[in-house]
Amino acid sequence: MSIYQHSITLNNGKESTLEDYKGKVLLIVNTASKCGFTPQxxxxxxxxxxxxxxxxxVLGFPCDQFGHQEPGSDDDIAQFCSLNFGVSFPLFKKTEVNGPNANPLFVELKxxxxxxxGTKRIKWNFTKFLVNTxxxxxxRYAPTVKPAEIEKDIVALLNT
Structure with a gap:
C-alpha cells in the first residue's frame, strides 16, 4: 500500500487522502496542546x-494517548493552535497512534x-516522521528533537 492511499480527515471534518500531498516532502507529527513539547x-x-x-x-495529528494532554475537541484544538502559535499548516482530527485503534497511517509510519x-510504539507527543516526495x-525523530534540527534534512530533500 502506498502512503498516499491512506484516508485522512481534516480537523474541520473534510475527508481526503494523502494523495493530496503527493510530490511534496512531508513532516507528519502527532501533536498535543497540553504537553511540555507543545512550544514545538x-x-x-x-x-x-x-x-x-x-x-x-507539515501534517499535524492531535493525539490524546499520552498523559491526556489533548483533551479538547477538534474545534478547541484548532482554536488553541491558531491563537497561541499561529498554526497555518493542516491539522487533522484527533487520532490514536498506538494500540488496536491506531490510525493506519501511523501503523505504516511506525x-x-x-x-x-526497532521499537514500533510511539513513546510520546511530537514524534515526527519525514517522508520524501x-x-x-x-x-523518525524523537519528541526531544526540535523542528529546527530537522530543517537540514528537509532542505536536502527539497533540493533533490
Missing part, C-alpha cells in the same frame, strides 16, 4: 512558512521508520 508548534510553523512554497508540508532498538518514509 512554533518551530513546526516556522519550518512550514519557510518551505511550503518549495513543496513542503513500520517503515521504527524507533530506537515519492512517499517513502525516511526517518
Amino acid at each position: 508548534y512554533d518551530g513546526l510553523e516556522a519550518l512550514y512558512k519557510a518551505h511550503k512554497d518549495k513543496g513542503f508540508e 513500520d517503515k521508520a521504527p524507533g530506537i532498538l 515519492e512517499g517513502k518514509v525516511l526517518k
Whole structure:
C-alpha cells in the first residue's frame, strides 16, 4: 500500500487522502496542546512558512494517548493552535497512534521508520516522521528533537 492511499480527515471534518500531498516532502507529527513539547508548534510553523512554497508540508495529528494532554475537541484544538502559535499548516482530527485503534497511517509510519532498538510504539507527543516526495518514509525523530534540527534534512530533500 502506498502512503498516499491512506484516508485522512481534516480537523474541520473534510475527508481526503494523502494523495493530496503527493510530490511534496512531508513532516507528519502527532501533536498535543497540553504537553511540555507543545512550544514545538512554533518551530513546526516556522519550518512550514519557510518551505511550503518549495513543496513542503507539515501534517499535524492531535493525539490524546499520552498523559491526556489533548483533551479538547477538534474545534478547541484548532482554536488553541491558531491563537497561541499561529498554526497555518493542516491539522487533522484527533487520532490514536498506538494500540488496536491506531490510525493506519501511523501503523505504516511506525513500520517503515521504527524507533530506537526497532521499537514500533510511539513513546510520546511530537514524534515526527519525514517522508520524501515519492512517499517513502525516511526517518523518525524523537519528541526531544526540535523542528529546527530537522530543517537540514528537509532542505536536502527539497533540493533533490
